[in-house]
Amino acid sequence: MDDIILRTISRLIIPFIEIYGVFIILHGHVSPGGGFSGGAILGTSLILYTLVFGVEKAQKKFSHKVSDIAESGGILWFILIGLVGIFVTGYFLTNINAGFPIGEPGLLLSAGMIPLLMIGIGIKVASTMITLFHTVIEEAHHGSA
Amino acid sequence: MKKSVILLIFFALFILLVSSLFTMPIENSVFAPSYNATTRYYIENSVRETGAINLVAALITDYRAFDTLGETVVLFTSIVAVVSILRVSKKTKGV
Numbered sequence: 008m009d010d011i012i013l014r015t016i017s018r019l020i021i022p023f024i025e026i027y028g029v030f031i032i033l034h035g036h037v038s039p040g041g042g043f044s045g046g047a048i049l050g051t052s053l054i055l056y057t058l059v060f061g062v063e064k065a066q067k068k069f070s071h072k073v074s075d076i077a078e079s080g081g082i083l084w085f086i087l088i089g090l091v092g093i094f095v096t097g098y099f100l101t102n103i104n105a106g107f108p109i110g111e112p113g114l115l116l117s118a119g120m121i122p123l124l125m126i127g128i129g130i131k132v133a134s135t136m137i138t139l140f141h142t143v144i145e146e147a148h149h150g151s152a
Numbered sequence: 153m154k155k156s157v158i159l160l161i162f163f164a165l166f167i168l169l170v171s172s173l174f175t176m177p178i179e180n181s182v183f184a185p186s187y188n189a190t191t192r193y194y195i196e197n198s199v200r201e202t203g204a205i206n207l208v209a210a211l212i213t214d215y216r217a218f219d220t221l222g223e224t225v226v227l228f229t230s231i232v233a234v235v236s237i238l239r240v241s242k243k244t245k246g247v
Contacts, residue, residue: 036204041212071239082228085221100217102202109203118204124213128224135227139234146238 017059024052032129036118042128049129049137057137062144074138081131088120088127 031038057065061083092101100117103109110117177180177184192208194215204210 036209052163142238
């Protein structure tokens, strides 16, 4: 879509959407939200970028290589944090007993492994949304050409 | 004939389901089966045991973290399936 109004407004609004998504991911343990909803907002902002600026430009920002790393990285990060529990206490995905600092409830830096897991889930969900969209759109391009 | 029998069976099922609906406990009732010792335990102890004041986050990423890992694996599997079928690469260009 080559429209100057659309491009200008998107360029203004996309950073705010992404900041809001990161905010929701990082505040998952103190306010409503979390990895799934924040990741969905992040992925939506990237989908908006693809819709406005086209697949070629979006591929430069978020290529297949980056999406591969984000996809497998999110889930491996989750399992890695679970393995910390195995090595310390013998139980998978243990929070406080595995030595994660609990902090003061209500602050940003609290709740042990919960924010870390939220970051992994957020990366995973965002990259899943954008990869699905890119893959389907590229397939449509390729099929019509 | 066949149609009326089917209609009759469906109507009987409808009556059965609606009548069982009225015996269900209303929401927020203290006697609802979902409000049991587990609920009270989570409400009373989750902040002390996890440090998260968001009870939903404490549930899905601490008490039920293994379930959340399963959900993430579902996402991963779906994306692997879609990409393995649909991704356009240089090898598949001639096909």
